[in-house]
Amino acid sequence: MELILDILTGICFFIASLSVIIGACGLIKLPDVFSRIHAAGMIDTGGTAFFIIGMVFQTGWSLITVKLILIGVFIFFTSPVTSHVTANLARQKNILPVGKKIGKIL
């Protein structure tokens, strides 16, 4: 049973590390501010979610599990706010996104 949990944790950590690495590559590779926010969002959601799931497998049922899940909940509530603030500030400084614009934008 211990072995199965360890393997599950390993798989979760592997997926999380992979998504953090790909997100970091995207941060360097993508063309402008707005596209780079997507890569950062990938680290925020995929990375943290799988790291926390992996850690929950290790703690089992205890108060630490609750604390881990609360950390996840708070990150999921706050990370879109930072993404939106970055994007909104860039738009207010009149930086227009690269690529096509469909219809009239605000």
Next chain:
Amino acid sequence: MKSLILFMVLLTLWLLMSGYYNILLISLGIISCAFCVYVAKRGKIIDDEGLPIFFMPRLLNYLMWLFKEILMSNLATAKVIINGKVEPETFTVKASQVTDVAKVTYANSITLTPGTVTTKMQKNIFEVHALNSDFGDDVRTNEMDKKVTWLEGKK
């Protein structure tokens, strides 16, 4: 009524976070929770916006759907970053929610799914930036909009 619910939520959080269950610490927790509720009540922030309990009955269902969606678009974003097929596009969508909390929930859900970001909003029109036309189509089909309107439950 709402103050009581806020007090219960705060006290549950205290009990879960502290982990010590003796009389001194629990009574300190009750006192500090009561003080927080008093301050919130004096500041008049206990309303539908500060404590959106009308979401609660349908929240779990929505979160399950949102997690599935986040997982799928994480995969798609990873594929786009590796392939390098980036064709960003910007467009506007209309939100059909009534309350401000639901609009914020919708905008946050769009931002939380990788590949789409809400960049600006005016009244009920959102400007969305998408990494690819596939991500853009996901938002333009208004599936998420319908889900959030259902979560709000005012129509």
